[in-house]
Amino acid sequence: MVPVEWYLLLAVGLFCIGLFGVLTRRDALYFLMSIELMMNAANINFVAFALYYGDLTGQVFALFVIALAAAEVAIGIGIILVLYRNFGVTDVTVPTEMRW
Amino acid sequence: MVDAFAYVPAIVLLPFFSFLVALGAGRYLPKGGAFGGIAATAGSFLLSLWVLATVAGGRAYNETLYYWASEGGAGIGPTDIELTFGVLIDPLSALMLVIVTLVALLVHVFSLGYMNDEGETGLPRYYAGLGLFTASMLGFVVADNLLMAFMFFELVGLCSYLLIGFHFREPGPPSAAKKAFLVTRFGDYFFLVGVVAVFATFGTATFAGEGSFPALADAALNGSGSVAWIPGGLELQTWLTIVGLLVLGGVVGKSAQFPLHTWLPDAMEGPTPVSALIHAATMVAAGVYLVARMYGFYALTPTTLAVIAFIGGFTALFAATMGLVKDELKQVLAYSTISQYGYMMLALGAGGYVAAVFHLTTHAFFKALLFLGAGAVIIAMHHNEDMWDMGGLKSKMPVTYYTFLAGSLALAGIFPFAGFWSKDEILYEALVHAPGEPLLFGGYLMGLLAVPVTAFYTFRMVFLTFHGEPRSATARDPEPVRWNVKGPLAVLGTLAVVTGFINMVPVQKVLGLEGIDVLHRWLDNEWGGIDGLSSHHYADLGPYSSEYLVGGEVGTVLVGAAVSLGLALTGVLVAWRLYNVPSPTEHTAKLGGIKDVLYNNYYLDELQVWLAYRTEDVAGGADTFDQGIIDGVVNGVSSVSLFGGNRIRRIQTGIVSQYTAILTLGLVALILVLGVTGGWFL
Numbered sequence: 007m008v009p010v011e012w013y014l015l016l017a018v019g020l021f022c023i024g025l026f027g028v029l030t031r032r033d034a035l036y037f038l039m040s041i042e043l044m045m046n047a048a049n050i051n052f053v054a055f056a057l058y059y060g061d062l063t064g065q066v067f068a069l070f071v072i073a074l075a076a077a078e079v080a081i082g083i084g085i086i087l088v089l090y091r092n093f094g095v096t097d098v099t100v101p102t103e104m105r106w
Numbered sequence: 107m108v109d110a111f112a113y114v115p116a117i118v119l120l121p122f123f124s125f126l127v128a129l130g131a132g133r134y135l136p137k138g139g140a141f142g143g144i145a146a147t148a149g150s151f152l153l154s155l156w157v158l159a160t161v162a163g164g165r166a167y168n169e170t171l172y173y174w175a176s177e178g179g180a181g182i183g184p185t186d187i188e189l190t191f192g193v194l195i196d197p198l199s200a201l202m203l204v205i206v207t208l209v210a211l212l213v214h215v216f217s218l219g220y221m222n223d224e225g226e227t228g229l230p231r232y233y234a235g236l237g238l239f240t241a242s243m244l245g246f247v248v249a250d251n252l253l254m255a256f257m258f259f260e261l262v263g264l265c266s267y268l269l270i271g272f273h274f275r276e277p278g279p280p281s282a283a284k285k286a287f288l289v290t291r292f293g294d295y296f297f298l299v300g301v302v303a304v305f306a307t308f309g310t311a312t313f314a315g316e317g318s319f320p321a322l323a324d325a326a327l328n329g330s331g332s333v334a335w336i337p338g339g340l341e342l343q344t345w346l347t348i349v350g351l352l353v354l355g356g357v358v359g360k361s362a363q364f365p366l367h368t369w370l371p372d373a374m375e376g377p378t379p380v381s382a383l384i385h386a387a388t389m390v391a392a393g394v395y396l397v398a399r400m401y402g403f404y405a406l407t408p409t410t411l412a413v414i415a416f417i418g419g420f421t422a423l424f425a426a427t428m429g430l431v432k433d434e435l436k437q438v439l440a441y442s443t444i445s446q447y448g449y450m451m452l453a454l455g456a457g458g459y460v461a462a463v464f465h466l467t468t469h470a471f472f473k474a475l476l477f478l479g480a481g482a483v484i485i486a487m488h489h490n491e492d493m494w495d496m497g498g499l500k501s502k503m504p505v506t507y508y509t510f511l512a513g514s515l516a517l518a519g520i521f522p523f524a525g526f527w528s529k530d531e532i533l534y535e536a537l538v539h540a541p542g543e544p545l546l547f548g549g550y551l552m553g554l555l556a557v558p559v560t561a562f563y564t565f566r567m568v569f570l571t572f573h574g575e576p577r578s579a580t581a582r583d584p585e586p587v588r589w590n591v592k593g594p595l596a597v598l599g600t601l602a603v604v605t606g607f608i609n610m611v612p613v614q615k616v617l618g619l620e621g622i623d624v625l626h627r628w629l630d631n632e633w634g635g636i637d638g639l640s641s642h643h644y645a646d647l648g649p650y651s652s653e654y655l656v657g658g659e660v661g662t663v664l665v666g667a668a669v670s671l672g673l674a675l676t677g678v679l680v681a682w683r684l685y686n687v688p689s690p691t692e693h694t695a696k697l698g699g700i701k702d703v704l705y706n707n708y709y710l711d712e713l714q715v716w717l718a719y720r721t722e723d724v725a726g727g728a729d730t731f732d733q734g735i736i737d738g739v740v741n742g743v744s745s746v747s748l749f750g751g752n753r754i755r756r757i758q759t760g761i762v763s764q765y766t767a768i769l770t771l772g773l774v775a776l777i778l779v780l781g782v783t784g785g786w787f788l
Contacts, residue, residue: 029770032763037762098762099761099762103760
C-alpha cells in the first residue's frame with residue numbers, strides 16, 4: 007500500500023501549481039482552472055486520509071467539494087461573462103475601478 | 107360638619123386663580139385685575155382664619171394629597187422614596203397662613219392707590235405677579251415635606267424676580283431682579299443638595315409624624331433607630347450637621363443673611379407694595395419659616411444652631427450699621443429688614459423657637475406697615491425717595507405719620523409696641539442660653555449692640571421724613587393719598603401696636619400672672635397640634651440649658667428688658683438730638699472714611715463682583731484646559747487615523763492578482779509565525 011505521505015506530496019504539488027497559476031496568470035479563465043486544481047488538491051487530501059483512517063467521512067467530503075466546485079464554476083463563469091461585457095477583456099488587471 | 111382643613115388647598119389655589127385671571131383676562135377687567143386679587147386674597151384670609159380657629163379648637167392636619175412619583179403604592183428606588191404634595195397644618199403654619207394672607211390682602215388694596223392711581227402701565231402683569239407670589243408663599247407655608255417646600259421656595263424666588271423687575275424699561279430694576287434671582291439661587295443650590303441629602307439619608311422628607319426625618323434623626327441619635335445612608339463613614343452627628351448647614355444655605359440666601367444679603371437692598375427697585383410683600387410676609391420670611399418648620403431637625407445639631415445664632419447676630423449688627431447712613435427711605439427699611447431677620451436667626455440659633463416665630467409675626471406687621479407708609483410718602487413726594495428732600499410731612503399726612511411712627515417705635519423696640527416684646531424675648535433667650543456657648547454669646551452681644559443702632563437709624567428716618575421744615579417744593583405741597591392707602595396703614599398700625607400683647611412673657615414672669623403668654627402656649631400645642639412639633643419638644647431636643655445671671659429668673663428678665671429698652675431709648679434720644687431740628691444736617695459726614703465704607707455697604711458688592719470675575723478666570727482656565735488638552739487628545743487621535751488611513755489605503759490597488767499575492771504571503775507568514783512559536787521546525 008502506498009504510504010499516505012506520497013498522496014500528501016502529490017496534493018501539495020497540485021496545490022502549488024494551482025497557486026502559481028492564480029498568482030502569475032492575468033486571464034480570468036486561467037484563474038478558474040487554477041482554483042479547480044487547488045480544490046482537487048484538497049480532494050486528494052480528503053480521500054487519502056479517508057483511506058488512511060479507514061472511514062468514509064473524507065470521501066463524503068470529497069463528493070461535497072466536487073459539487074461545490076461545479077457551483078463555483080457556474081458563478082465564476084457568470085462573473086467572467088459580466089467582466090467581458092463591461093471591459094471587453096477577461097484580463098483581471100484591466101478593471102481596477104474598485105480601489106482607493 | 108364642614109371641615110376647614112378640606113379647604114386648605116383652596117387657600118393656596120385662590121391667589122393662583124387670581125394670577126391666571128389677571129394674566130389671561132386682566133386687560134379686559136377694571137383696574138387691571140386688582141379686584142380679582144383682592145377677592146382671592148380676602149377669601150384666602152377668611153379661610154385661614156377659619157383654619158386658625160379650627161386649630162384653636164384642638165385639631166391639626168397632616169395629610170398627603172398627591173403622589174407624583176411612586177410605583178404601585180410603593181416608593182421608588184432602594185429606600186422607597188415617595189415624592190408627594192401634602193398639607194401640614196399645625197399651630198405654626200396656621201399662624202403663618204393668617205399673617206401671609208392678611209399682609210397680601212392689604213398689599214393688594216394698597217396697590218390700588220400706589221399703582222392704579224399713579225397711572226402705571228402693565229397692571230395685569232403686576233397683579234398676576236402678586237397673585238402667583240402669594241400663592242407660592244402659601245404653598246410653601248402649608249408644605250408637609252422638604253421637597254414640596256423647596257419647589258414653592260423656588261417659585262417664590264421666581265416671582266420676586268418678576269416683580270422686582272416690574273419696571274423693566276428702566277436700567278435699574280432688571281439688573282436688581284437678576285441679582286436677586288442669582289444670589290438667592292446661589293443659596294438654593296446648597297438647599298437642593300440638602301434636600302437630596304435628606305432623601306438619601308432618611309428616605310423621606312416629611313416634616314411631621316412618626317416617619318418624619320426629624321423624628322428619624324432623633325431616633326438614630328438616641329440609638330433606637332438608624333438612617334438609611336451616611337456617606338464616607340462619617341459620624342452621624344457630623345453628617346446631620348452637614349445636612350443642616352446645606353439646607354441653611356437656602357435660608358441664608360432667601361432671608362438675606364450675611365454674606366448673601368446683597369440682593370435685598372437692590373430689590374428696592376421693585377414697586378413699594380412688592381417690597382412690603384417681600385419683606386414682611388413672603389420670600390424673606392420663607393427662610394426663617396423654613397428653619398422654624400424643621401426646627402426638630404436643627405435642634406439636634408448644636409453646631410448648626412451655634413452657626414445660625416452667630417450669623418444672625420452678626421447680620422443684625424452688620425446691616426444695622428449700614429442703615430445708619432443711607433439717604434433713601436426704602437434703603438433704610440431694606441437694611442432694617444436684613445437686620446431684623448438677623449434677630450430671628452439669632453433667636454432660632456439660641457433655642458428661642460417661640461421668640462423667633464413671635465418676632466416673625468410682629469415684624470411682618472410692622473415692616474409691612476413701614477413699607478406701605480414709605481409707599482404713601484413716595485406717592486406724596488412724586489416718587490422722590492431721598493429723605494433729604496422731605497421733612498415736615500407730619501402735619502400734611504397725619505394718618506401716614508402716626509401709623510409710620512407706630513411702626514418705627516415697634517421696629518426700634520420701644521415699650522409697649524410689638525417689636526419691644528419680641529426683640530426683648532429674643533435677647534433674653536440668647537442671654538440665658540449663652541453661658542458656655544462662645545458663638546451664641548458673640549451673637550447675643552452683636553444683637554444687643556444692634557439695638558441702639560436700630561433705634562437711631564429708625565428715628566433718623568422718621569425725623570428726616572416727617573419733622574422739621576420741608577426741604578423741597580414737593581414736600582411743601584405733597585400729593586394727597588386716598589382711602590386705599592390709609593386703610594391698610596390703619597389696620598397695620600393697630601396691629602403694630604397690639605401684636606406684642608399676644609406673648610407677654612416678661613410680664614408673666616415678673617408679676618406672676620398666668621395665661622398671658624398666648625403664643626407660647628399656642629406653639630406648645632396647648633390647644634392642639636401635632637406631636638413632635640411643639641416648642642416643648644424642641645426645647646427637650648435642644649442642647650441648651652438656662653442660666654440666670656443676676657437675681658434669678660425675674661432679675662434676669664428685668665435686667666435684660668431694662669438694658670435693651672435703655673439702649674433703644676438712647677438711640678432714639680441721639681437721633682432726636684441730631685435730627686429733630688428744623689433743618690437737619692448730615693451728621694454722618696463727620697464719620698469721614700467710615701461713612702464711605704458704610705455707605706458703600708462695606709464694599710461687599712464690589713467684593714462679590716470681584717469674586718465673580720475670579721470665578722470667570724477659573725472658568726477661563728478650565729476652558730483652555732478643555733480646548734487644549736481634552737480636545738487636543740481627541741483631535742490628535744483623529745489626525746493619526748486620517749494620516750494612517752491615507753497611507754494604508756494605497757494597498758487597495760484594485761488588481762486581483764496582488765490581493766491574492768498578499769493573501770498567500772499573509773498565510774505563509776502566519777504559518778511561519780505559528781511554526782516558530784509552536785516549535786514545528788525543531
